[in-house]
Amino acid sequence: MNKELDLIVFGATSFVGKIICRYLATEHIEPNFSWAMAARSQEKLERLRATLGCGAQHIPIIVAESFDKAALAALCDRTKVVLSTVGPYALYGEDLVKACVTSGTDYCDLTGESQWMKRMISRYSQQAKLSGARIVHACGFDSLPSDLGVKFLQQHAQARFGEPCSIIKMRVKAMAGGASGGTIASGVNAFKEAVSDPEVRAEMKDFYSLCPAVHGNSATQRHVNMEYDEDFKSWVGPFIMAGVNTRVVLRTNALLNEQYGRQFYYGEGSLTGAGDAGRKAAKRITLGTKLFSAVLMLAPLQWLALKFFLPKPGEGPSSGEQRAGFFDLRFWGRTDSGEEVRVKVTGDRDPGYGSTAKMIAQAAISMRRDVDKSQLEGGFWTPGSAFGEALLQRLETSAGLTFEVDNTTAE
Numbered sequence: 377m378n379k380e381l382d383l384i385v386f387g388a389t390s391f392v393g394k395i396i397c398r399y400l401a402t403e404h405i406e407p408n409f410s411w412a413m414a415a416r417s418q419e420k421l422e423r424l425r426a427t428l429g430c431g432a433q434h435i436p437i438i439v440a441e442s443f444d445k446a447a448l449a450a451l452c453d454r455t456k457v458v459l460s461t462v463g464p465y466a467l468y469g470e471d472l473v474k475a476c477v478t479s480g481t482d483y484c485d486l487t488g489e490s491q492w493m494k495r496m497i498s499r500y501s502q503q504a505k506l507s508g509a510r511i512v513h514a515c516g517f518d519s520l521p522s523d524l525g526v527k528f529l530q531q532h533a534q535a536r537f538g539e540p541c542s543i544i545k546m547r548v549k550a551m552a553g554g555a556s557g558g559t560i561a562s563g564v565n566a567f568k569e570a571v572s573d574p575e576v577r578a579e580m581k582d583f584y585s586l587c588p589a590v591h592g593n594s595a596t597q598r599h600v601n602m603e604y605d606e607d608f609k610s611w612v613g614p615f616i617m618a619g620v621n622t623r624v625v626l627r628t629n630a631l632l633n634e635q636y637g638r639q640f641y642y643g644e645g646s647l648t649g650a651g652d653a654g655r656k657a658a659k660r661i662t663l664g665t666k667l668f669s670a671v672l673m674l675a676p677l678q679w680l681a682l683k684f685f686l687p688k689p690g691e692g693p694s695s696g697e698q699r700a701g702f703f704d705l706r707f708w709g710r711t712d713s714g715e716e717v718r719v720k721v722t723g724d725r726d727p728g729y730g731s732t733a734k735m736i737a738q739a740a741i742s743m744r745r746d747v748d749k750s751q752l753e754g755g756f757w758t759p760g761s762a763f764g765e766a767l768l769q770r771l772e773t774s775a776g777l778t779f780e781v782d783n784t785t786a787e
Contacts, residue, residue, distance in 0.1 A: 383455060383459060384413075386414045386461065387461035460472055461736075484512040484739050484743060489566050493514070496756065513756070518621055521703070521723065522546055532719065533709060540635060545644070546705055549720075552701045593634055593639070599614065604655075611654035613662050614665045615646045627761075628759075702724055704722050706719075719781050734775035739767060742763055746763075
């Protein structure tokens with residue numbers, strides 16, 4: 377079938393969808409690249425297009441709802457890649473994944489809902505292999521910087537020492553940015569599923585839940601709580617995205633036939649500094665994380681938080697807050713022979729929205745432009761197993777990210 381479009385942004389009028397469309401229309405105009413905006417409201421799509429400037433009036437508008445199977449099938453028939461922002465994906469995402477898998481259309485999204493990823497992999501993996509659809513979840517802040525940061529570190533370990541690192545730690549050195557109502561809604565739904573479904577609860581305790589049933593990594597994984605990290609000379613607290621990021625990184629290792637090793641450990645945390653001040657900050661983060669989890673697990677507290685304190689769907693950081701935001705991630709790895717590698721990954725906008733929008737846009741473009749069907753067959757992939765050097769270059773050139781070898785010692 378001759379598809380007319382390179383990309384469709386589905387959920388274009390969502391909070392992050394608008395940022396993606398502005399980026400594609402005004403900040404990064406990919407040459408000879410046709411794309412369209414899709415959402416459920418014609419009026420909102422037209423209003424969005426009007427804000428993108430005179431040069432955007434040629435961008436096609438497509439009306440389609442998340443549960444309209446015929447509209448989703450027609451949408452997939454028109455494009456080579458679909459980029460979806462419509463979450464919570466566990467509530468609104470499955471029919472679009474199924475349509476892409478059925479039609480052989482490539483797909484990427486922003487989900488951090490590991491329980492939903494697990495279901496999609498289980499239900500549609502074989503069909504994706506047959507149709508040739510490449511499905512790549514978690515192409516935003518969760519989990520692209522973690523996944524590609526680990527891959528970048530491992531490539532340098534192999535080049536320098538001839539062996540991979542069997543232990544890698546990622547530590548958040550600094551970050552700034554707000555949360556949106558959509559992200560909060562996804563987290564709330566995941567906790568609701570865990571409360572009501574014992575199978576989901578078990579999956580959330582299993583670091584290898586996204587790996588194929590048969591895989592070769594048998595290292596013991598663990599949660600990072602309050603502790604002193606000798607390798608970073610700093611106290612460390614938990615990082616809220618560690619759960620999904622760790623599962624994605626471990627799946628990447630499995631899909632790459634254990635290139636990182638069969639005893640590969642990966643863990644994430646947040647640096648809080650040395651001394652008593654660092655210890656107290658780590659304690660505050662640990663207690664805050666536990667409190668937030670408790671709020672989401674208990675229905676009355678959840679209702680109060682959503683009603684009075686947390687942002688609602690469609691709400692999020694202002695454009696000024698997005699531009700003022702940033703992130704700085706530090707990775708440390710050690711090989712079996714004791715050699716160490718440090719790298720850092722940074723972004724120039726708030727991680728959840730300003731940077732995320734640029735990441736997934738470039739991932740979708742890279743899927744269309746750089747990842748040939750002969751290089752990557754149909755199936756469910758991760759950023760680290762699907763993308764290579766071409767995406768890293770795009771992210772550094774056009775998305776404000778940096779991937780650097782860090783020659784400093786622990787900070």
